[in-house]
Every structure is written in C-alpha cells, then in structure tokens.
C-alpha cells in the first residue's frame with residue numbers, strides 16, 4: 001500500500017457509490033446494529049429481498065450500515081434517490097416494508113405515516129430533525145452511513161488517509177505533538193490527556209511496546225463503544241495504528257466484552273481486510289513501520305475495564321487491579337510499556353491528524369475540546385446514540401436532541417457515569433457537558449451513558465441498584481470496597497423496606513468517605529457516588545422512606561400494596577387474566593382478591609382495571 | 618469419563634506454549650462442554666500443567682464461566698440501568714414464576730431454561746430487555762415475557778403447564 005494506491009481505491013469506491021445513486025436507481029439502506037437486529041431488522045431485510053425478487057424490481061440496491069442512532073425507532077431504513085431528500089422510516093416491520101415497496105418504490109410516493117419523525121413531520125427528510133441537526137458527528141461520521149464490512153467504503157469516506165499522512169510525512173514526535181495540542185482527553189472516563197499518555201509510553205525504555213484498545217464497556221446503560229465497533233471498525237484500527245507508530249509499538253490488542261458478538265465479528269472482518277490491503281502487517285505505506293492487531297475477549301468482569309486489571313486478564317489471571325506506579329506506560333502487559341486507550345479515543349485520532357489540532361480545538365470547550373458520544377436511554381423520547389460538541393448544556397442534549405420526556409411525567413434526574421457517576425437533578429440542567437463541569441455536580445462524565453429518569457423513578461432505589469452492582473463487581477482486594485459496599489447495600493435495602501433510621505444517613509456518608517479514600521482503583525474510589533449525589537439532591541426522598549415509610553415514586557415493593565375495592569369490583573376477571581403470577585382469584589361477576597404474599601407489585605392489574613377498583617397505596 | 622476428551626485435548630495442545638492462555642482456553646472448553654465441571658477442570662490441570670487452584674480461581678472470578686450444568690436455553694435478563702428503571706425486576710419475577718424457580722434457583726426442572734442476570738445488553742432503547750440464546754427480546758411486559766417462554770416451550774414440544 002502507498003498513498004497513490006490509496007487514492008485510486010478511494011476514487012473507485014466513490015465512483016461505485018455514485019453509480020449506485022445514478023439516475024433512476026434507488027438505494028435502500030437497513031441499519032443492522034445489535035439493537036436494529038434485536039428489533040427485527042433481519043426479518044425486514046428478508047422481506048425486502050424477497051419482494052425485490054418476486055416483483056422483479058431492477059433499480060433497487062440494498063445496503064447495510066451500523067447504528068444510525070435512533071434506537072427507539074429501530075428497525076430503521078433509509079431510501080435514497082439522486083437529487084431527492086433522503087427518506088428515513090422507523091419502527092419498520094415486514095408488513096410496513098412491503099407497503100413502502102408498493103407505495104414509495106413502485107409508485108414514487110413516500111409513505112408519510114411510517115416516517116420515524118411521525119406522520120405530521122413537515123419535511124420528509126428525517127435528517128433535518130433536531131435529533132440530527134444539533135449533533136456534530138465526528139466519531140460517528142461513518143456510523144449509519146457506510147457498510148462497516150466494506151473497507152472500500154471506509155476508504156471512500158476518507159479512511160486510512162490519516163495513517164498515510166502520519167506515516168509518510170510526520171515523525172512520531174510530530175504525531176504526539178498534534179494530539180497533545182488538540183487537547184484530546186481519554187473518552188474512557190477519566191479524561192486524561194491522550195497526547196501526554198502517548199509521550200510517556202514513547203519515552204519509556206524497551207524495544208517491545210504494546211497498544212491496547214479498551215473495548216470492555218461494562219457500565220450498565222452504555223453502548224457507545226459497541227456502536228462504534230459495529231458501525232465503523234476501521235476507524236478504531238486506524239487510530240490504533242497511528243498510536244502504534246507514535247509510541248513505537250508493533251503489536252496491538254483489542255480487549256472486548258464477549259457479550260458483543262457482532263462487534264467482534266465486524267472487527268475480525270476489518271482486521272482481515274486491512275491485512276489484505278497491506279494496512280496491517282509489514283512495512284505499511286512503505287515506511288518501515290509494521291503493526292499487527294489481535295482481539296482478546298473478556299470473560300465477564302466489570303473491573304477488567306480498569307487498565308491494570310485488564311492487563312492481568314489478558315495475562316490469564318484473575319482481573320484484579322494493582323498499585324500504580326508503575327503505570328502501564330512503564331510496565332504494562334508482560335512487563336512492557338503499554339498504552340491503553342478507549343475505543344472512542346482511538347476513533348478521534350484520524351480526524352485530528354487530517355485536520356490538525358487547531359481545527360479540533362474549534363469544537364468543544366477550551367479544557368475539553370472536541371465532541372462526546374452519549375448513549376441516551378431511560379424515560380426519554382429519542383433513546384439512542386448521539387454525538388454532541390462538548391459544552392452543550394444538558395438541557396439541550398435531553399430536550400432538543402433527545403426530544404424530551406417519553407411520557408407526560410416530568411423530568412427528575414439524569415444519571416451520568418454509570419456506577420461511578422451520579423444523578424444530576426433538574427435544577428442543574430444548565431450544566432454543560434465537559435469533564436470539569438460535570439465533575440462539579442458530583443457525577444462524572446464517565447464513558448457516556450446517560451439515563452434519564454422521571455417522577456416514576458425512586459432515587460433511593462437507583463442508589464441501591466448501583467451499590468448492588470459495584471458490590472457484586474468488586475474484585476475483593478480492598479477491604480472497604482469489598483465489605484463497605486456490602487454494608488452500604490444493606491443499609492439501602494433496609495431503607496427501601498421502610499426499616500431505616502435517620503442515623504443510617506450519617507453512616508452512609510461515613511462509609512462513603514472511607515471507601516473512597518481506601519480503595520486502590522477507580523471502582524471503589526467512585527462506588528459511593530450514586531449514593532452521595534442522591535443524598536445531596538434527593539435527601540427528602542430518603543427521609544420519606546425512613547420517617548413516613550413511604551416511597552414517593554411508588555417503586556419500593558415493600559412499601560406499596562395493591563388492593564381490590566370489593567364495592568367497585570364487578571368481577572370482570574380482566575385483572576386476574578393479566579396477572580403474570582396468577583395471584584388474583586375470585587369467581588366471575590364477584591369481587592376478586594389479591595394474594596398479597598404472591599403479588600410482585602407489577603401494577604398490571606392496576607393498569608388493566610376499567611372500574612378503578614384497584615388501589616395503590 | 619469426559620465425553621469430549623479428544624476435542625478438549627486439541628484445545629489444550631493449541632494453547633500450550635502461548636502467552637496467557639488460560640481464559641481463552643477455558644472459554645473454548647466451556648463451549649464444548651456447556652460448563653466447567655470439577656472433573657473437567659482437574660483434567661485440564663493434569664494435561665496442561667496449570668495448577669488446579671489457578672484454574673479454579675479464574676473460573677470463579679469471571680461471570681462467564683459456569684460451574685453447573687446449564688439448561689438448553691439460556692435466558693439473560695438485562696439488569697442495566699435503563700432496564701431497571703423500566704421495571705426489569707418485574708420481568709424477572711414474572712419469569713421465575715413462569716418457570717417455577719424458587720429463590721436462588723437458576724435452572725428449570727425440565728432442563729429447558731437457565732436464567733441469569735447480566736449487567737447490560739446495551740439495547741437500552743428497547744428496555745426492558747432479555748436475551749434468549751442469541752436473540753434479544755425488547756420492550757417486554759409481563760405478558761410478552763410469558764408469551765416468549767410459551768412459544769419456546771411449544772417449539773420444544775413440551776406442553777408444560779405452570
């Protein structure tokens with residue numbers, strides 16, 4: 001491979017794409033990400049292919065991409081024609097697919113009622129919706145646009161240009177300088193300067209050095225890295241290659257969760273293609289630089305996202321963190337200097353090399369330049385994958401890009417940073433997204449999970465949920481992290497059962513402080529954050545559980561009971577038939593009763609009853 | 618006697634001499650055997666020269682390794698944040714009730730299902746979700762959950778009333 005060849009491949013690829021969209025042709029793209037497939041994208045694709053064959057439609061080209069970002073609206077398909085707006089359909093079923101083929105493809109009439117933006121959308125081009133308009137896509141620029149299983153399409157979209165530029169016209173030190181000047185901060189959570197980290201590993205002595213890509217993504221509520229790997233795997237490989245050149249490594253490893261089979265599959269394809277094109281292997285771009293990349297699968301331990309635990313896991317040990325220093329930059333994998341970065345960090349690299357540090361700094365805030373990818377989830381309308389410039393207020397992220405609340409229940413809090421983070425209340429919605437501002441709230445930027453909560457979420461229950469998680473995932477090395485989190489969980493459980501005391505709140509504070517100061521790694525150091533932030537912003541909710549034995553959100557099972565009002569019940573049996581655990585009994589046309597011992601408090605009966613005969617207290 | 622002895626030997630030979638082989642080695646053996654029995658772990662220790670204590674240590678540290686026989690279908694209930702706030706607990710209660718699982722039990726009596734909880738399936742937009750074998754089922758309600766199980770039972774020909 002050399003620059004000339006890369007240019008040729010790019011031209012051919014661009015011509016091919018033009019061909020696809022030439023006069024009279026129609027391109028239909030299906031988003032085939034894990035969530036798309038979970039929502040039924042495979043069945044939709046089957047229907048599409050069958051219809052095309054049966055109706056003998058010639059002018060349609062079918063393509064696949066990764067995640068477009070609209071998880072709530074999956075399966076998503078996009079119809080494109082030359083000089084016409086792109087039409088984006090959401091919640092497509094096989095039946096809807098057939099309708100689209102008849103009405104749109106054959107009769108040329110876009111089917112408004114199936115647009116993802118809804119029937120009333122004034123424009124059929126979903127791309128102009130605020131969901132897309134307010135985003136700045138850098139890391140996600142190819143996700144949902146190109147076929148992730150095609151290296152030609154990646155090159156067509158400008159891929160491997162940055163690698164070519166770095167290898168043929170920049171020294172390793174110049175590469176590091178560019179990344180440092182760009183102010184890129186690690187997207188894995190801590191926000192450490194990537195350029196600085198690279199320079200440490202470059203300066204470390206030793207012939208053998210390693211690059212590791214951290215794709216362990218264990219935070220519940222986070223799927224950014226998976227989406228990038230599924231939607232644009234070459235961008236991650238290109239970032240790793242540039243890092244390898246900069247620090248003087250020959251070997252790279254992607255450490256990924258085994259729970260991500262599709263991401264692993266696409267990564268394997270990408271590695272094979274890059275090898276075939278001479279972009280991995282010996283003497284890349286005729287520069288004398290050689291590099292290989294292999295994949296290692298994790299085995300299900302959250303703590304292995306921590307860099308020293310990750311290294312132990314690759315070495316075949318129990319994934320327990322160790323004391324730093326020595327940092328991995330000095331002594332990492334097999335005792336050799338090792339540079340670990342997150343998936344999204346690597347995916348940023350190529351843009352900085354191509355456009356330069358100054359261009360990059362134009363986005364975001366002075367201390368947190370660039371963009372950030374977030375996984376929006378919870379009680380929000382547009383759940384999915386988004387990328388916004390740093391500095392955007394949370395309010396805009398949630399209410400403009402995210403489309404606001406899913407139901408008419410009001411916003412209560414947004415959880416950021418997963419088990420290491422915290423809950424940010426409505427009063428702080430003007431906080432901007434950058435590392436330092438989010439830290440001030442007591443939450444952390446984290447890797448990018450954002451779970452929106454409404455009035456039906458109990459904040460004590462959320463704190464208990466995260467403590468349960470960290471308590472389970474603690475590797476057990478540090479006493480306070482192992483036992484302290486357990487004690488905190490016991491207290492929180494007591495409170496949610498209405499058995500808490502006011503002193504418990506002080507004990508929670510004290511334990512939090514101790515766990516934070518006596519734990520070796522980030523897991524323990526941040527484990528109390530969900531409790532601390534909810535105690536800070538939602539203390540009255542704790543007090544309601546303790547003093548009034550009441551769960552204001554109506555979530556904590558021990559504190560709610562469903563009862564049937566015998567006077568109102570007409571014995572229609574609707575509730576009994578709906579009950580998932582068959583705990584409602586009674587004769588037809590006679591009042592029914594709920595067996596309180598078996599009731600799981602799911603509320604199905606409450607929602608089903610047409611006679612308001614069921615009370616919740 | 619181990620039934621996949623020959624394949625297990627092949628896996629062990631493949632990894633011998635490699636750096637840090639234990640986790641991928643156990644992953645491959647588990648995919649052959651379904652789980653890691655005491656007998657299997659002993660056998661691997663004898664053949665590979667890796668201490669049994671180390672094998673056991675690794676097998677018990679990582680949640681993917683199973684030390685008990687598994688049901689024919691593995692149900693992974695997502696306990697991620699988005700699923701939690703969308704009522705994942707109600708889904709798991711429904712499931713346990715449907716499969717007749719008592720507190721602490723994981724596998725149904727008929728050997729068809731093993732239920733486990735996972736931290737996050739990453740399909741937060743489809744919450745609450747569960748994965749059965751390789752398929753994700755999203756936007757679950759108690760009713761839909763029961764239906765999915767019924768369908769699998771029917772496909773298995775086991776008309777099993779709960």
Ligand SMILES: Cc1cc2nc3c(=O)[nH]c(=O)nc-3n(C[C@H](O)[C@H](O)[C@H](O)COP(=O)(O)O)c2cc1C
Pocket residue numbers: 185186187188189190191192194214215216217218219302303304305306307308340341342343345447521522523
């Ligand atoms: C308990 C724990 C879990 C972590 N999980 C991840 C993870 O899943 N992905 C990740 O990139 N970083 C994770 N980190 C952060 C890594 O230790 C490390 O800082 C990061 O991979 C460095 O990459 P970056 O500088 O590009 O962010 C975790 C840290 C801790 C303490």
